[in-house]
Amino acid sequence: MVEKLTKKLEQKKLFHNKFKDWFMSNLIEKGFRKRKNSIYQRGSNEPFTISRSKFSNFIDCPRCFYLDRVKGLKEPSMPGWALNTAVDDLLKKEFDRHRQDKTPHPIMKEYNLNFIPYDHPDIDKWRQSLSSGISYLDKETNLILKGGIDDVWFNLDTEELVVADYKAQSSSTPVETKSYLESKFHQGYKRQMDIYVHILRQMGFKVADLTYFMVCNGEKTYDSFDNKINFITKLVPYKTDTSWVAPKIKEMKETLERESIPEHNENCEACVYLYCGSKI
Ligand code: SF4
Secondary structure (H helix, E strand, O other), X not given: OHHHHHHHHXXXXXXXXXXXXXXXXXXXXXXXXXXXXXXXXXXXXXXXXXXXXXHHHHHHOHXXXXXXXXXXXXXXXXOOOHHHHHHHHHHHHHHHHHHHHOOOOHHHHHOOOOEEEOOOOOHHHHOOOXXXXXXXXXXXXXXXXXEXXXXXXXXOOOOEEEEEEEEEEOOOOOOOHHHHHHXXXXXXXXXXXXXXXXXXXXOOOOEOOEEEEEEEEEOOOOOOOOOOOOEEEEEEEEEOOOOOHHHHHHHHHHXXXXXXXXXXXXXXXXXXXXXXXXXX
């Protein structure tokens, strides 16, 4: 009787272990990238493409960037920002009408800017961050840096390109340049502009230092929804600084070539969460 029971328990344990192995290998299969060209091969001479968002990830945490680009660990996917995308899409249509007519958009007149939307045969491609975007090959590192822009305007006085980024939000605080640019949540936005200006310059364009965030603030002070959100739109000028971009690209290349995984960012809440979770 005891023998029979022990055998049954052993069989149960075996089944449990097998199931655990299957479950873990399934998890591992899901957690890593399969597309070879999104994983960096150390010592390779082939140009390797890095998107603006991956470059930003590197700046935030070289460890996460390395795990992703060198080890192929997939970031958890996130749902899109549907309302923000809707505002972007409508603004693009609006600006495209003025681009075609070579006329200033009303916001340009409101801010006394002698601008028109810039008309370039590749403007549509420039706006597609996933399939094309703006890009250049950094010869020193053999990395291709690319990103999708929201819009480019043209300064008729200086004949320079002006990078513009649409931002939809809903805040109870009125949009003011100083507080907007100083907000800890907007530091990445400024970095994004620095990178776009850098890329366009490397593509051979004359680009102004001054860029604009077109901030569309959904007002919450109304008494009811009535199937619409009223927006107040402001331009927030931002003077870019591209001096840090080239040295950072070099640093990123050195990280890609590392044999060991970089240290984590000790201010990252996600890492604290994952670490504590693994201890339960
Ligand atoms: S600290 Fe950890 S979770 Fe946070 S970004 Fe870096 S590796 Fe990822």
